[in-house]
Amino acid sequence: MMDAALDKTLRDAAALFRRSRYAVALTGAGLSAESGIPTYRGTGGVWTRFGEPTIDGWDLFCQDPEAWWKLSIEHRVGGSEFSAAIDRAVPNAAHYAMAELEQMGRLAHVITQNIDNLQNVAGSRHVTEIHGNRAKARCMSCGLRYRLESIDLATLPPHCAECGGVLKNDVVMFGEPIPADALEECYRQAFRADLFLVVGTSAVVYPAAEFPLMAKRRGAPLIEINPEETALSDLADVIIRGPAAVTVPALVELLLIP
Template sequence: MSTALLQRILSGARNAVFFGGAGVSTPSGIPDFRSATGLYALSSGSSRPPEYMLSRSCWRDHPEDFYDFYRTYLLHPQARPNRAHRALASLEKSGVLSAVVTQNIDGLHQLAGSRTVFELHGSVLRNHCVDCGHRFPLAAVANSTGIPRCSHCQGIIKPDVVLYEEPLEAQVMEAALEAIRAADVLLVGGTSLNVHPAAGLVDHFTGEHLVLINKSATPADRRAQLVIHDSIDTVLGDAVDSVQGVTS
């Protein structure tokens, strides 16, 4: 019944927006943060907590430790889009979906074909020299050892990822807010809605249908017209296949 209702909502949507988190990419082999198999559990042997290892303070004061941790736990160059990514790209192509707002930093939405993507926490695919500003691809950090250095001036190459203690980029946040405010359908998937300020974006939705797809309950479940506690790639993939005949 829930899948049929989701299909009807998608069929009638004129300006849908998707807001997603780590659960969108776990089927692609990228660990989330707080589950039993997530980054926090995987890095439990580290001498410092992951919140510190991925903080501005660690990057500044212990850069070698930061980059060792970052390369080990946050870079997954082998990951490929799953059914959820492909379904969202298909919805955008058909004119149903106007934007993807994501907390993920892996670039898989764009790899699947999505064009309007607001990356609240930045992207591992973008990197820059903090001294001269020269831009570098993922490989410049992924294939480095120790502290990655600029080939032009030997400055430190920093990922364009929002670290703990850093604010979200104001322009990206405002664009995401504008998209959500204008949406008639907001699909929220693969996120516990516990990470702020990103989670607060849902409060700005005033459209017709709020749909929540997540394996566990979220603080916004009571507000939603439809709640599905299941894997986002299965639910969204099946629904879009039925609505549009998408092959996957």
């Protein structure tokens, strides 16, 4: 059972959704936490325990894409704790509830910082992956995305079938610019939103941190779903303090009531 305070904030959020015509969500690690994927920051986070990743991956790719692909394939075979956790992960109730909000016509678009592909697996169709998708490769010349398993790794680096450009895993590395098409789409969505939902992210990493602020400046109400206080909490119109896997399905339930 929900406590009364949480129940009230869920009802307030549902009321905002009912008034909205174009709701946009920003999601982060908290959405996937209950799928067994460790978060980067915070207690038990990968970065907290092992330190933030080094920035030389992008430099190596730029200098020697063949060497980068070889390392990347070896790493995949050997498997880090983080990639092994993502390999095992399946969508949780929060991913399915996000997809249901879209299917109900309540949520127009999702901007995600997650690379785990779980929102797509759960059925969300309008997703912009600002940090890329680990299941895809991206052409560094034309930006075309490929399913990683569909590309031929017999010769490294692999090349784009359309333009001959060098392919890279779609995941945006430290130091690598965010792909222009994804970034433009995010700005377009944030500009269009008349309601902005932030789920499971402390929203401190730019440029993602900017999108809720952009929407808010244009008058869109802000809903935060997060078990912990964040830098956005002071700006939020409704704060739902609870794990996404419990609260997003509860929001769907409320919106199913005519």
